[in-house]
Amino acid sequence: MSNHSASHDHAAVHDHAHGGLGKYIAVFAALCFLTTMSFFTYSPAWPWRDQPQVGWAFMMAVSCTKALLVVLFFMHVWWEANWKYVLTIPAAMMALFLVIMLVPDIGMRNRMVSQERAIHMARPADVLLLQKAQEAGHSEAAAH
Amino acid sequence: MSAPAISAPHDHGHGDGHHGHIHLQYQPGLPLSRGKLIMWLFLSTEIMFFAALLGSYIVLRFGAAVWPKPHHVHLSEPLGAFNTFVLICSSVTVVLALEAAKANKTSLAKIWMLATLLLGALFLGVKAYEYQAKFAHGIFPQAPHGLIYERPDLYYGSAVRDRLDNLRKVPVSQVPAALRLPDDTKAKPGDTVDVLKRLDEAPEGSLNAEQQRARTAFQLVQKMVMNLDQQAYDMAVIADQVAPLPSEGAAGAAGHGGGHGINDAFPWLRLPMVIPGGNMWASTYFLLTGFHAVHVAVGLIVFTVLLGYTLGPKNAGMIENAGLYWHFVDLVWIFLFPVLYLF
Numbered sequence: 084m085s086n087h088s089a090s091h092d093h094a095a096v097h098d099h100a101h102g103g104l105g106k107y108i109a110v111f112a113a114l115c116f117l118t119t120m121s122f123f124t125y126s127p128a129w130p131w132r133d134q135p136q137v138g139w140a141f142m143m144a145v146s147c148t149k150a151l152l153v154v155l156f157f158m159h160v161w162w163e164a165n166w167k168y169v170l171t172i173p174a175a176m177m178a179l180f181l182v183i184m185l186v187p188d189i190g191m192r193n194r195m196v197s198q199e200r201a202i203h204m205a206r207p208a209d210v211l212l213l214q215k216a217q218e219a220g221h222s223e224a225a226a227h
Numbered sequence: 228m229s230a231p232a233i234s235a236p237h238d239h240g241h242g243d244g245h246h247g248h249i250h251l252q253y254q255p256g257l258p259l260s261r262g263k264l265i266m267w268l269f270l271s272t273e274i275m276f277f278a279a280l281l282g283s284y285i286v287l288r289f290g291a292a293v294w295p296k297p298h299h300v301h302l303s304e305p306l307g308a309f310n311t312f313v314l315i316c317s318s319v320t321v322v323l324a325l326e327a328a329k330a331n332k333t334s335l336a337k338i339w340m341l342a343t344l345l346l347g348a349l350f351l352g353v354k355a356y357e358y359q360a361k362f363a364h365g366i367f368p369q370a371p372h373g374l375i376y377e378r379p380d381l382y383y384g385s386a387v388r389d390r391l392d393n394l395r396k397v398p399v400s401q402v403p404a405a406l407r408l409p410d411d412t413k414a415k416p417g418d419t420v421d422v423l424k425r426l427d428e429a430p431e432g433s434l435n436a437e438q439q440r441a442r443t444a445f446q447l448v449q450k451m452v453m454n455l456d457q458q459a460y461d462m463a464v465i466a467d468q469v470a471p472l473p474s475e476g477a478a479g480a481a482g483h484g485g486g487h488g489i490n491d492a493f494p495w496l497r498l499p500m501v502i503p504g505g506n507m508w509a510s511t512y513f514l515l516t517g518f519h520a521v522h523v524a525v526g527l528i529v530f531t532v533l534l535g536y537t538l539g540p541k542n543a544g545m546i547e548n549a550g551l552y553w554h555f556v557d558l559v560w561i562f563l564f565p566v567l568y569l570f
Contacts, residue, residue, distance in 0.1 A: 107322050114315045121565050122308045135570075142565035149561045157318050157554045159547075164258045174271035178278030185283055190290040205293040205377040205503035209463075210472075212379060213501060216463035217471050 110156045114149055121145045266548040270555050277559050280518060281566065284511045288570070293377075293503040297568055299472045300508055301364050303357065307568035310353050311560060317346035318557045321550040328538045328546050336538035336546070343553070344530045347523055354520050361509075365470070365490060365500060368510045374490075374497060375505040379462035386499040387465060388452040394496065395421045403495045405433070423449070426493070441492030444468035448489065448498075463501075470500035515563055522556045 123129060124138040131137035155161040160171075196204065257264055288294050297304060324339035361367060365374035376383040399414040406425045426442060434442060448468050451461060470488040490498055502508075529549045536542050 104323075104326070107319060107326075111315065111319045115312065118308060118311050118315065118564075121569065122304070125304045125569055139570060142569055146562050146565055150558050153318060153554050153558050153561065157322050157557075158551055166257055166259065170267050170271045171274075174274040177275050178282070181275060181279045182282030182286060185286045189283070190286040192290055193292050203377060203382070205291075207293055209378045209501070209503045210293060212459060212463040213466060213472055213503070216379075216460065216467040217474075220464070220467055220471075 106156065110152050113152055117145050117149045117152075260544055262544055262548050263551070266551050270551065273555060277518075277562075280515055281559075281562055284515055284566065287507060287511060291504055291507060295502050295504045295508050298474070299502055300366055300505060300512070301360055301473065302568055303360075304568050306353060306357060307564050310350055311564045313346050313350045313353070314557045314560050317343045317350070318554050320346065321546075321553050324538065325543060325546045325550055328543045329540055331539050333537055333539045337534065340530060340534055340538060340546075344527060344534070347527045347530065347553075351520060351523055351527070354516065354523075358513075358516075361512075363494060365494075365497060366502070366505065366509055368506065368513060373506070373509070374499050375509065376466075376499050376501045377503055377506065379459060379466040379501045381462070383499060383501055384452055384462050384465060387448065387469065390496075390498050391423060391449060391452060394423050397422045403493075405429075437487065438492045440487065441489045445489045445493070445496075466501035469498045470502075472502065512567060515567065519556070519559055519563060522559070526553050526556055 121142045124142055129138065154171075160167050193204070259267075320339045320342040324336045324343060327333075327336035327339055367373060372386075376386060396419040399411050399418045399420055402411060402420050402422055402425075406422055406429065408425075411420070426445065429442070431439070445468070448465050451465055468489060470490045488500075489496060490500060526549070529552065533542075533545060533549055536545070538546060
């Protein structure tokens with residue numbers, strides 16, 4: 084099985100079945116639209132600015148849709164035979180396990196912290212303190 | 228499509244008569260070329276590689292007590308969105324290059340391939356610009372300790388004081404150009420200069436309005452760190468004078484502007500600054516975007532090599548494999564962009 088015959092077969096058999104400029108342009112337009120959508124969460128017009136979780140869920144949904152479009156159409160997975168499941172599903176599951184395995188030690192690392200770490204780690208109160216100092220500085224500058 | 232497989236004789240034990248014979252068995256091959264199979268195997272390891280990186284980032288980020296807002300670390304969302312657009316365009320051009328090659332339009336394929344190469348280079352250029360903006364603000368991971376401090380506390384105050392002490396003995400060769408005096412040229416090796424004093428005594432006309440403001444703040448900080456028996460609030464004031472956290476929307480284009488601190492007006496002072504959660508942020512940001520940038524660079528090398536071939540149906544398999552890799556790199560960025568810039 085040479086590369087030549089493989090690609091030739093591919094070109095001869097599949098080209099009429101899938102691909103085509105129109106389809107790629109459509110996917111491109113969809114990707115651009117979806118990127119604008121996730122960027123929309125950054126704009127002042129986004130209605131859930133005080134609930135970041137809504138934006139996170141929305142952006143993850145948008146990203147997964149974009150990833151699916153790229154994988155299915157640009158990477159031609161839509162037209163591939165069943166081997167695609169053998170490679171992608173175990174890898175995706177492994178990827179998920181890798182993340183979940185980090186949760187107890189890393190994700191929950193701040194539930195119980197040593198005294199030493201507590202001394203040095205940032206706290207939300209520090210951000211407030213910095214903002215307070217900044218506001219005081221601004222009003223002082225305005226007074227002068 | 229079937230690949231012939233050679234199977235060795237199993238009956239070593241008894242059949243002497245069969246010795247030396249080879250049975251040929253036909254086994255069905257996978258319906259894809261070997262190159263593509265290997266590329267997909269490689270990509271499945273890459274899925275796990277980036278999932279581990281991205282997953283660690285998400286787990287670290289949501290497990291952290293404080294995480295900096297994008298504008299605190301001078302991230303520019305419009306630049307990130309622009310880079311997303313650039314990579315999507317490059318994914319389209321590589322698909323078009325493959326289609327053109329399959330249709331034996333070799334010169335058209337080469338144009339699309341060149342466009343992909345240029346778009347990839349543009350992505351890396353924007354990324355380099357963003358990195359430079361971070362470095363200019365003193366944001367980078369560094370051992371044993373970079374400029375970023377987590378809290379405005381006594382440790383931070385003493386770090387500022389240590390840095391100020393160091394600035395009292397700066398080798399003449401390292402004195403910033405703006406603070407050089409004609410006499411400095413006569414200095415002997417080993418001579419040092421008190422650059423703080425020079426900054427204090429710099430004539431009014433030599434500093435612009437921003438630097439003038441920064442010098443006032445700088446004198447305040449010097450006065451404050453004389454006595455470290457102070458309240459956390461005073462440390463916050465020092466931190467705010469050195470490098471105030473930019474307010475929302477102030478990061479602006481490329482993360483420049485926004486800051487009116489001492490470090491912004493006199494970057495060479497390199498005073499320690501406070502960004503709560505900033506160290507972990509810097510580590511994850513540079514690790515994630517760095518590994519992604521390395522992948523982009525590898526893709527650019529592959530495209531450069533491919534440009535040396537005739538991009539016809541004969542080499543379509545190579546373009547397809549390079550394209551698969553490139554789409555994967557695009558895919559990773561599709562997740563990196565919202566997670567790093569918009570979360």
